[in-house]
Amino acid sequence: MQKTVQxxxxxxxxxxxxxxxxxxxQGGYEALxxxxxxxxxxxxxxxxxxxxxxxxxxxxxxxxxKLAAIFDQVEQDPVPGSVAELIQALAPVHDFMTSERYVFxxxxxxxxxxxxxxxxxxxxxxxxYVRVVExxxxxxPARRDVTSELxxxxxxxxxxxxxxxxxxxxxxxxxxxxxxxxxxxxxxxPAA
Amino acid sequence: MQKTVQxxxxxxxxxxxxxxxxxxxQGGYEALxxxxxxxxxxxxxxxxxxxxxxxxxxxxxxxxxKLAAIFDQVEQDPVPGSVAELIQALAPVHDFMTSERYVFxxxxxxxxxxxxxxxxxxxxxxxxYVRVVExxxxxxPARRDVTSELxxxxxxxxxxxxxxxxxxxxxxxxxxxxxxxxxxxxxxxPAA
Amino acid sequence: MQKTVQxxxxxxxxxxxxxxxxxxxQGGYEALxxxxxxxxxxxxxxxxxxxxxxxxxxxxxxxxxKLAAIFDQVEQDPVPGSVAELIQALAPVHDFMTSERYVFxxxxxxxxxxxxxxxxxxxxxxxxYVRVVExxxxxxPARRDVTSELxxxxxxxxxxxxxxxxxxxxxxxxxxxxxxxxxxxxxxxPAA
Amino acid sequence: MQKTVQxxxxxxxxxxxxxxxxxxxQGGYEALxxxxxxxxxxxxxxxxxxxxxxxxxxxxxxxxxKLAAIFDQVEQDPVPGSVAELIQALAPVHDFMTSERYVFxxxxxxxxxxxxxxxxxxxxxxxxYVRVVExxxxxxPARRDVTSELxxxxxxxxxxxxxxxxxxxxxxxxxxxxxxxxxxxxxxxPAA
DNA sequence: TATGAATGAGCGTTCATTCAT
DNA sequence: TATGAATGAACGCTCATTCAT
Numbered sequence: 001m002q003k004t005v006q007x008x009x010x011x012x013x014x015x016x017x018x019x020x021x022x023x024x025x026q027g028g029y030e031a032l033x034x035x036x037x038x039x040x041x042x043x044x045x046x047x048x049x050x051x052x053x054x055x056x057x058x059x060x061x062x063x064x065x066k067l068a069a070i071f072d073q074v075e076q077d078p079v080p081g082s083v084a085e086l087i088q089a090l091a092p093v094h095d096f097m098t099s100e101r102y103v104f105x106x107x108x109x110x111x112x113x114x115x116x117x118x119x120x121x122x123x124x125x126x127x128x129y130v131r132v133v134e135x136x137x138x139x140x141p142a143r144r145d146v147t148s149e150l151x152x153x154x155x156x157x158x159x160x161x162x163x164x165x166x167x168x169x170x171x172x173x174x175x176x177x178x179x180x181x182x183x184x185x186x187x188x189x190p191a192a
Numbered sequence: 193m194q195k196t197v198q199x200x201x202x203x204x205x206x207x208x209x210x211x212x213x214x215x216x217x218q219g220g221y222e223a224l225x226x227x228x229x230x231x232x233x234x235x236x237x238x239x240x241x242x243x244x245x246x247x248x249x250x251x252x253x254x255x256x257x258k259l260a261a262i263f264d265q266v267e268q269d270p271v272p273g274s275v276a277e278l279i280q281a282l283a284p285v286h287d288f289m290t291s292e293r294y295v296f297x298x299x300x301x302x303x304x305x306x307x308x309x310x311x312x313x314x315x316x317x318x319x320x321y322v323r324v325v326e327x328x329x330x331x332x333p334a335r336r337d338v339t340s341e342l343x344x345x346x347x348x349x350x351x352x353x354x355x356x357x358x359x360x361x362x363x364x365x366x367x368x369x370x371x372x373x374x375x376x377x378x379x380x381x382p383a384a
Numbered sequence: 385m386q387k388t389v390q391x392x393x394x395x396x397x398x399x400x401x402x403x404x405x406x407x408x409x410q411g412g413y414e415a416l417x418x419x420x421x422x423x424x425x426x427x428x429x430x431x432x433x434x435x436x437x438x439x440x441x442x443x444x445x446x447x448x449x450k451l452a453a454i455f456d457q458v459e460q461d462p463v464p465g466s467v468a469e470l471i472q473a474l475a476p477v478h479d480f481m482t483s484e485r486y487v488f489x490x491x492x493x494x495x496x497x498x499x500x501x502x503x504x505x506x507x508x509x510x511x512x513y514v515r516v517v518e519x520x521x522x523x524x525p526a527r528r529d530v531t532s533e534l535x536x537x538x539x540x541x542x543x544x545x546x547x548x549x550x551x552x553x554x555x556x557x558x559x560x561x562x563x564x565x566x567x568x569x570x571x572x573x574p575a576a
Numbered sequence: 577m578q579k580t581v582q583x584x585x586x587x588x589x590x591x592x593x594x595x596x597x598x599x600x601x602q603g604g605y606e607a608l609x610x611x612x613x614x615x616x617x618x619x620x621x622x623x624x625x626x627x628x629x630x631x632x633x634x635x636x637x638x639x640x641x642k643l644a645a646i647f648d649q650v651e652q653d654p655v656p657g658s659v660a661e662l663i664q665a666l667a668p669v670h671d672f673m674t675s676e677r678y679v680f681x682x683x684x685x686x687x688x689x690x691x692x693x694x695x696x697x698x699x700x701x702x703x704x705y706v707r708v709v710e711x712x713x714x715x716x717p718a719r720r721d722v723t724s725e726l727x728x729x730x731x732x733x734x735x736x737x738x739x740x741x742x743x744x745x746x747x748x749x750x751x752x753x754x755x756x757x758x759x760x761x762x763x764x765x766p767a768a
Numbered sequence: 769t770a771t772g773a774a775t776g777a778g779c780g781t782t783c784a785t786t787c788a789t
Numbered sequence: 790t791a792t793g794a795a796t797g798a799a800c801g802c803t804c805a806t807t808c809a810t
Contacts, residue, residue, distance in 0.1 A: 161349035541737035
């Protein structure tokens with residue numbers, strides 16, 4: 001009996017997520033409204049909040065899920081052997097992160113966001129970002145005087161910096177990848 | 193004739209800003225209400241929106257102004273001679289930036305925010321951040337194989353990274369300055 | 385389940401209407417403020433707009449309701465037996481219609497106003513006006529060469545004409561009823 | 577010197593009227609904004625109110641002017657010899673009056689409107705309407721047991737009734753002229 | 769779990785009109 | 790006469806979230 005209930009619960013949750021995903025694919029993340037989600041899923045508004053703490057939780061779930069899928073793909077690609085290849089390998093991640101100003105802001109906001117007990121899906125993605133880059137640094141020529149983890153965190157910091165400047169009228173025209181390339185060469189390359 | 197008009201305009205604008213500043217000093221940025229501002233300034237609501245595009249524009253102005261004042265102060269302090277001193281010198285800036293979650297979010301949101309034609313006050317502050325650090329790098333021991341500007345941009349990137357983690361349940365407990373210290377030592381010190 | 389919900393909805397709507405009616409009785413229609421209505425009804429502003437498209441919709445409802453009540457009363461009065469008595473019988477209706485310039489304007493504006501699918505409450509009242517007069521024409525001596533409905537529509541046309549002139553500086557002094565009397569005698573009386 | 581001033585005054589007034597007329601021809605009466613008028617005329621807002629009591633005064637002027645021009649034309653057309661021809665002859669007037677709901681409402685509102693000392697341009701038009709029809713009634717077969725003026729006023733009343741029903745969802749589909757034809761035949765024709 | 773009406777605080781807007789210069 | 794910044798009182802709206810059923 002409990003299983004039956006759980007099944008129904010999961011089904012409702014799935015319907016909400018499906019509806020939300022569909023709506024996002026049509027109008028983007030920023031325009032997503034809880035009302036539209038529940039209408040599209042065919043449930044009542046209250047039901048939504050029985051499944052998600054709040055709208056941000058849904059948002060984080062959707063974006064986290066999407067990023068996880070992107071990382072899954074990225075990790076199947078060939079391992080980069082140079083800074084340029086590393087940037088290229090991360091391109092799908094960065095593209096998504098800058099696909100909407102709203103998405104970027106939310107990612108930053110939740111970059112470290114975690115409830116006290118549970119790590120949020122977005123925080124997990126940033127962790128994964130670091131983990132993946134850390135692994136790649138075994139094959140990418142880089143300085144060895146600091147830990148790979150620190151280097152990877154730096155890559156993330158520089159990527160965020162470059163992405164932020166993408167949205168800036170002053171620097172928007174400069175290419176994101178070119179900028180990141182300069183940053184990462186300086187960060188990763190051992191000073192001769 | 194034109195001057196007369198401008199004088200009145202400037203006076204009204206000043207009254208709005210003064211009122212807002214006073215209110216912020218009492219209740220913080222997040223709690224600021226447009227209605228309170230106009231009431232306190234003794235002007236009509238319509239007048240507010242004749243002076244500021246929207247509430248965010250006022251917010252950006254206030255925060256930009258505040259940061260400018262902080263930089264004015266910081267630039268009068270002794271020039272730092274080490275990474276540790278550099279972090280210390282920037283402390284007022286970072287403290288303000290992390291004083292309210294709301295402030296940090298708004299800063300990130302408007303970090304590159306600028307209408308196509310005019311640079312926003314916050315974007316200007318981030319520029320100044322880089323400029324100031326760039327100057328300091330003349331007296332702080334740092335690698336010289338890349339431009340000071342690039343190094344300064346990196347300092348900003350790492351500071352933002354460290355600040356973002358400040359708000360994170362996972363890393364909140366670690367001291368912001370310790371984290372930044374590690375980052376900047378790795379970034380600025382020439383890899384042997 | 386559906387019934388339960390409807391009951392609450394109806395109750396809220398009734399509270400809004402009661403509050404509005406009370407406020408109108410104190411300060412008239414023109415002075416009615418949405419904010420006062422919701423405050424007095426003890427509901428949220430958002431709730432108001434969930435029940436009424438906009439302020440005008442409430443206004444139309446209130447005025448329609450009031451007119452309906454007046455007609456209810458009028459229809460219980462003795463059936464008129466002459467043009468003079470007909471005018472007298474309609475007096476409560478005309479009095480209300482000219483009680484406030486605002487009311488008259490709104491009546492005209494919504495006299496035919498109806499969403500494409502639903503007939504507005506005011507349009508319904510104008511229909512009722514014709515219906516009632518039509519009935520009376522059985523007992524009021526009048527020409528019989530045209531339908532009673534046509535005659536009744538004419539009575540309405542002349543009443544509006546006379547009411548409009550009531551608000552006119554040129555004719556305001558002339559008595560509404562005298563003017564209407566002249567019109568209706570000419571309209572209803574069979575030309576000898 | 578006084579003449580010079582007057583000339584300038586008239587010029588400014590003319591520019592305001594020209595600008596307003598042009599804007600109306602583009603966007604209709606309802607959408608006309610004082611701000612657009614002054615901008616287009618190249619004068620300050622305050623200047624507008626030095627020339628027109630208020631916006632309604634401009635509106636009344638514009639519409640009155642337009643109607644006067646229409647009557648000028650109408651009076652040059654052949655004198656009607658029947659009810660049908662009378663309706664046809666008035667068609668340009670009625671067309672304009674129903675061209676915009678806003679125009680119709682304003683006409684009704686000011687149908688009798690006149691400041692205590694000066695008759696408004698719209699009131700004048702309604703007077704002219706009656707005068708013109710009154711004249712025509714010499715050549716149109718009509719009852720003679722009441723004054724032509726009364727008959728003409730009735731024509732106006734029925735025209736307004738028919739126009740109002742034009743805007744009504746219930747009767748909008750029925751043709752205005754057919755309706756008016758029925759009304760006027762009953763009104764003008766001596767009851768046998 | 770599900771329902772969905774109700775909440776609620778505040779933002780942005782409107783735009784004719786006024787008034788000090 | 791001309792100027793145009795300022796007025797001002799509502800209105801309409803937003804929309805995530807709550808809660809009684």
